[in-house]
């Protein structure tokens with residue numbers, strides 16, 4: 001009897017989760033708006049960091065070296081920013097940029113609390129970065145690009161600030177209501193004039209690296 005009840009609880013839970021996801025996807029499809037700061041704190045949870053998107057694994061794949069300069073779009077709580085920043089020492093830094101003041105203020109508190117010397121949190125718009133042409137080694141965005149209404153325009157802007165041979169590293173995960181299919185994100189990269197260099201992961205969570213060619 002207990003097993004039957006548990007089975008039904010699980011079925012109802014899964015149905016509600018599915019419905020919730022469908023409703024959110026429809027809303028996000030109709031109206032695009034930046035994920036509120038509290039939501040960015042919620043999605044960066046221990047379960048995700050341990051089992052779905054481990055910050056160390058993601059940073060290891062990015063071929064980072066000391067001295068490199070990285071731009072992260074939409075850093076959220078900064079868990080991925082921190083893993084990247086640790087691999088750039090000595091001499092390198094991460095510019096963590098967002099259009100929302102609260103996200104940047106929260107991250108700035110964390111940087112000060114934990115004494116991280118090489119993360120610069122600043123307001124900036126991915127449509128129009130304040131960075132000069134061809135000076136950045138990596139641009140990183142996790143669960144961020146698909147919520148921006150014109151992702152191809154953002155990728156063109158990433159290409160502008162990247163050094164030749166530099167990478168745009170994009171990560172996505174399925175429960176994100178803006179989650180795009182892998183082939184959709186690959187086509188955005190190609191449309192922006194970037195070449196797919198490497199891909200990792202599975203249907204539920206993936207990481208794509210696009211390179212800016214030297215020519």
Ligand SMILES: C[S@@+](CC[C@H](N)C(=O)[O-])C[C@H]1O[C@@H](n2cnc3c(N)ncnc32)[C@H](O)[C@@H]1O
Nearest residue numbers: 034035044074075076098099100125126142144
């Ligand atoms: C879902 S959150 C990112 C979550 C975080 N990367 C993580 O994995 O935990 C997306 C962020 O992108 C930011 N964003 C949206 N449009 C942007 C733009 N045009 N330029 C910079 N940041 C933007 C939003 O303000 C929001 O904080």
